[in-house]
Every structure is written in structure tokens, then in C-alpha cells.
Amino acid sequence: MEMELSLSGGEVAGEAKRSSSDGAEEEEEEEEEADRISALPDDILLQFLRRLDSSAACRTSVLSKRWRRVWKLLPELRFTSDTDLHRVRAAIATHDADLHHLGVEALDAAPESVAACLRVAAPRLSGALFFGNREPGRNAGDDVEEQQESGAIELPCFDRATFLLLRLWFLGLVLPAAGVFARLTTLFLDGVSFHGPCDLGDAVSSPRSPRLQELTVRGARGLLNLAIHSESLTRVVLRALLGLRQLTVVAPALRQLIFEGGRCAHRELVANISAPQLEKLSWDHECCVPSGEMTHLQTLSTACLHVYSELPTHNLAVVRLLEQIRSTATLYMRLWYPPDIGNSQYLMEEILVLPRFTALSLMIISNGHTFGASVFHLLKMCIGLKELKLLVLLPDMEDEELEEIQPACPSGCICDEPSNWKTEEFTLNCLQKVEINGMRGVDHEVTFLKRLLNWATILETMSITCDHFISEDKAKEFRQILSSFSRAETRIEFT
Incomplete structure (x- = not known):
């Protein structure tokens, strides 16, 4: 009995004491372990x-x-769209170090919340800001004309930032009337409605953005007049600027200018470009031709050429641009055929002259029509052409639809006229390389390739990539037909 009492009173108590002691030691060890991490x-x-x-x-x-x-x-903070902007602002406000990178994603943000975040970020940012706001159920590429404006914010002057990207989903933006973006090299504005007395041209010109090299504005409203005077800009991209009427760019260091007006820029747009070092110009506006000397162009990309149209002046701006540019190394063009030509007028004969170039890249949206006549008309003016690339596109359909619908000319279609391209002889005596994508092996494609091989007397290689919907049997037949009339000195590659 004593032993039992002793066990219950002494041994067990001692065991409990040791257990308590071991637990305390384990807690101390855990604290020491935590301390070792914190001590790093x-x-x-x-x-x-x-x-x-x-x-x-x-x-x-x-x-x-x-x-x-x-x-x-x-040095870097990144917040996803599930973080409340009030907490984002508080985190930035209590941050101690210079921010080299700040990324904030927001979902249908209120203008005052965005403005509060930008105000606290401006004095702390010494690098890049990425701020993206989006509306639920909409994508960044949705039509600018369909977006609804939802309030305005005041942009502070980021005097130490080097990179600013703002996707605002048509929140209004009031640019700062004073201050210098002293270190800013890149500015990207997407989905912005401009407000206020200060215009964008003033903010991005040299007095207030002395180091700005790249400017991109996409899907914007409120820019009726954009005048940029910059000594530092080397690249400008302007896409879908709704209602733009006047564009002036004076930029002696500018190397690349991309303008895509689409249906957004005003039809009576006037553009004056002074960029003596410009090397790459992509100009997509059906009515406006930029004025100014462009003597150093290496790449020119034009608006889409309508091969047939009911509007006789449809290609007027493109024709004028081609006449204005004297030379470029590479010319990019797009040819568009309407699905139903009907009584539309053939417009290619309005093109009487092309710049001097050595490489031509043609995108052909044929909608199933014969494209030999239009390409032949251009090739006759390609003196000195060394490299030719053709991309033949099917209509913009879902893959399931394309498997069932192969577009073809309706009965009596006039797309094969004028038909002199099938018989007229001329020589592409400098053409050495041809790349063609999107071939389906139909009869008019075979006829065109046979004529092209006959015109190109010193052709070295022709690379052909068939459309991915063409069957293996059809592709094999296509290869055999081309091999039957190709020259031995011309290497034809199929992929």
C-alpha cells in the first residue's frame, strides 16, 4: 500500500514535475529556434x-x-486585386525604404481610392509603378467606344519614378499642372479619359519629362489635340485615341512611330511629324497622311488596302502615303477582299508608284477570293525586290467553323479580273527568297505560284507552309504539282 501511495504521491508527482519541466524546455527550445530565425x-x-x-x-x-x-x-511591393486599396495605401504609407517596384492590381476601383494610393506612392517610388484597374466581366481589348467613364483622379508628379504604367479602365485622369518627371524614361497609359487644364502633350514634352524615351497611349478619350515636343523620345505608340483631331510630333531622336487610328481617330485628323531620324513608321488611318520628311525610313507599314470597295476613295490615304515615301528597306502591306464583292469597284489600279524597297511583306485577307491580280499589280512595281513574304489568312472564325466552312467565291465573282496576270510576262530579276504561309492548295494558288516561279528568274529558295486545315492527301498533291514546274536551281521547302 505504501508503495502504491508512494507511486501515486511521489513517483507520479515526480513524473508530472519532469513532464512540466520537459514542456518548458521544449518551449524554450522553440523560442530559441524562433530567435535564431529572427536573429538573421x-x-x-x-x-x-x-x-x-x-x-x-x-x-x-x-x-x-x-x-x-x-x-x-x-524594395518591391506587389498587391493582387483581392487586397483592399485602403490597406494598400496604409502599407505604402508606413513603408520605410525606397520602392524600386510597386505593383497594384485593382478590381473596379473607386477614383478616390486610386488617387489616395498614388499620392502616398509618389514620394516613395524611385523605380517602376504598375497600376492596373479593371471592370469585372470586361477585357482590356474591348472597344474603347463602348466603355463608360467612372470618375476622375489627380495624378501626382512622380519626380523620381523611371517607369509608369497605368491601366485605369476609363477612370478619368487629371495630369499635374506643375512638377517635373525628372527620371521618367517610359510612360504607358491604357484606358484613360483625360481631364483638366494640363494636356498630355505638355506633360510628356521635354521641359517636364526631360528623359522620356518611350510613350504608349492606348484606348484613350479626351485627346482632341496632342502636341509633343521632345528631345529624348525614341519610340511613340498611339492606338485608338477616340476623337483625336490634331497630332503634332517634333522629336529629333525619334526612331519608331506607331499610329493605329482604327474607327477612333477623327476622319479629318491632321498630323505633322518632324522626326528626321525616324526609321520605323506604322501608320493606320484611312483618311490622314502624316506630313514631314522621312528620309531614313527602314520599315513602313500602311493601313489596310481594300482591293474592292463601293467607296472609290477608300484607299486614298494609303496611295498618298506610298507616293510620299521615297524609299524604305521593308514595306508591310495588307490587302483585304470583301466576302461578297458584288458590284464593288476594283481599286488596285489607283496605286501607280511604290517606294524603293528590297523586302515586301504582304498579308492577304482573301475571304476565299483569287488574289493573283492584286499581287501581280504590286509586284510589277517592285524594282529591286529581293525578299517576298506572303501570309494568306482565312476569315476570322472559330476553328470548328473553319473545319466546315471553306470560303469560296460566289458564282460569277469578278475577283479574277483583270486576268492579265495569267499571261503577262515581266521579270523579278533580283528576287532570291520567297516565304508563303497559309496555302490551301486550291487552283488559283497553284496558278499564282507557277506564275511567280516564272517571273523570278534567279530565285534561290521558296518556303511554303500550308494552312493547318489542309488534309495530308491534299498537301501531298500540292507538293507534287509544284515540283513538276519548279526550276532545278530553286529549292522548294514544304512545312
Whole structure:
């Protein structure tokens, strides 16, 4: 009995005491282990935090006093759209180090919340800002004309930022009337409605953006007059600027200008470009031709040429641009055939002259029509052509539809006229390389390739990639037909 009491009173109590002691030792060991992590240098802890979403990194401040300050030293912060913008603003406001990168995603954000975030970020940012706002159920590529404006924000002057990208989903934007974007090299604005007394041209010109090299504005409203005077800009991209009437660019260092007006820019747009070093010009406006000398062009891309149209002046701007540009190394053109030509007028004969160039890239949206006549008309003017690329596209349909619908000319279609391309002889005596994509092996394609091989007297290689819907048997037959009339000195490659 004594032994039992002793066991119950002494041994068991002692066991409980040892158990309590062991537990305390384990807690001490855990604390020591935690202390060893917290005792690591800041740069090691920051490596851990960089692997976390910034919201999670901020929450490590609850671990200890040490952790409370470490996340504030992160040089980069990235917040996803599930983070409330009020918390984003608070995190930026309490951050201690210079921010080399700030990324914020928002979902249907209120203008005042966006403005508050940008105000606290401006004095702390010494690198790149990526701010993206989007509306649920819509995509970034949706039509600018269909978007509804939802309030305006005031943009502070980011005097130390080097890169600014704002996707605002047609929040209004008021540009700062004062201040210098002293270090800014790249500005990207997408889905912006411009407001206020300060216009974009003033903000991006040299007095206020002395180091700006790249400017992109896409899907914008409120830019009726855009005048840019910059000594530093080398690349300008302007896409879908709704209602733009006047464009002036004075940029002696500019190398690339891309303008895609689509249905957005005003039909009576006037454009004056002074860019003596311009090398690449892509100009897509059916009515406006930019004025100014462009003597160093290496690449020219034009608006789409309508091969047939009921509107006789449809290609007027493209024709004028081709007459204005004297020379370029590479010319990019698009030819478009309407699905139903009907009584439309053939417009290719309005093109009487092309710039001097050595490489031609043609995209042909044929809608199943014969394209030999239109391409032949262009090739006759291609003196000195060395390289030719053709891309033949089917209509914009879903893959399932294309498997069932192979577009073809309706009965009595006039797309094969004028038919002199089948008999007239001329020589492409400099053409050495041809690349063709999208062939389906139909009769008019075979006829065109046979004529092309006859015109190109010194052709070295012809590379043909068939459309992926063509059957193996049809592709094999196509290869055999071409091999039957190709020259021995011309290497034909099929893929």
C-alpha cells in the first residue's frame, strides 16, 4: 500500500514535475529556434519576404517587434486585386525604404481610392509603378467606344519614378499642372479619359519629362489635340485615341512611330511629324497622311488596302502615303477582299508608284477570293525586290467553323479580273527568297505560284507552309504539282 501511495504521491508527482519541466524546455527550445530565425541579418529575412505576396509579407509584422519593421525594408511591393486599396495605401504609407517596384492590381476601383494610393506612392517610388484597374466581366481589348467613364483622379508628379504604367479602365485622369518627371524614361497609359487644364502633350514634352524615351497611349478619350515636343523620345505608340483631331510630333531622336487610328481617330485628323531620324513608321488611318520628311525610313507599314470597295476613295490615304515615301528597306502591306464583292469597284489600279524597297511583306485577307491580280499589280512595281513574304489568312472564325466552312467565291465573282496576270510576262530579276504561309492548295494558288516561279528568274529558295486545315492527301498533291514546274536551281521547302 505504501508503495502504491508512494507511486501515486511521489513517483507520479515526480513524473508530472519532469513532464512540466520537459514542456518548458521544449518551449524554450522553440523560442530559441524562433530567435535564431529572427536573429538573421535583414538581407536574409528580406529574401524570405520577397517570396511572399506583399499582403502576406505585411502580416509577418505580428510575429515579433523585429518582424514588425523588416517588411518595411522591402524594395518591391506587389498587391493582387483581392487586397483592399485602403490597406494598400496604409502599407505604402508606413513603408520605410525606397520602392524600386510597386505593383497594384485593382478590381473596379473607386477614383478616390486610386488617387489616395498614388499620392502616398509618389514620394516613395524611385523605380517602376504598375497600376492596373479593371471592370469585372470586361477585357482590356474591348472597344474603347463602348466603355463608360467612372470618375476622375489627380495624378501626382512622380519626380523620381523611371517607369509608369497605368491601366485605369476609363477612370478619368487629371495630369499635374506643375512638377517635373525628372527620371521618367517610359510612360504607358491604357484606358484613360483625360481631364483638366494640363494636356498630355505638355506633360510628356521635354521641359517636364526631360528623359522620356518611350510613350504608349492606348484606348484613350479626351485627346482632341496632342502636341509633343521632345528631345529624348525614341519610340511613340498611339492606338485608338477616340476623337483625336490634331497630332503634332517634333522629336529629333525619334526612331519608331506607331499610329493605329482604327474607327477612333477623327476622319479629318491632321498630323505633322518632324522626326528626321525616324526609321520605323506604322501608320493606320484611312483618311490622314502624316506630313514631314522621312528620309531614313527602314520599315513602313500602311493601313489596310481594300482591293474592292463601293467607296472609290477608300484607299486614298494609303496611295498618298506610298507616293510620299521615297524609299524604305521593308514595306508591310495588307490587302483585304470583301466576302461578297458584288458590284464593288476594283481599286488596285489607283496605286501607280511604290517606294524603293528590297523586302515586301504582304498579308492577304482573301475571304476565299483569287488574289493573283492584286499581287501581280504590286509586284510589277517592285524594282529591286529581293525578299517576298506572303501570309494568306482565312476569315476570322472559330476553328470548328473553319473545319466546315471553306470560303469560296460566289458564282460569277469578278475577283479574277483583270486576268492579265495569267499571261503577262515581266521579270523579278533580283528576287532570291520567297516565304508563303497559309496555302490551301486550291487552283488559283497553284496558278499564282507557277506564275511567280516564272517571273523570278534567279530565285534561290521558296518556303511554303500550308494552312493547318489542309488534309495530308491534299498537301501531298500540292507538293507534287509544284515540283513538276519548279526550276532545278530553286529549292522548294514544304512545312
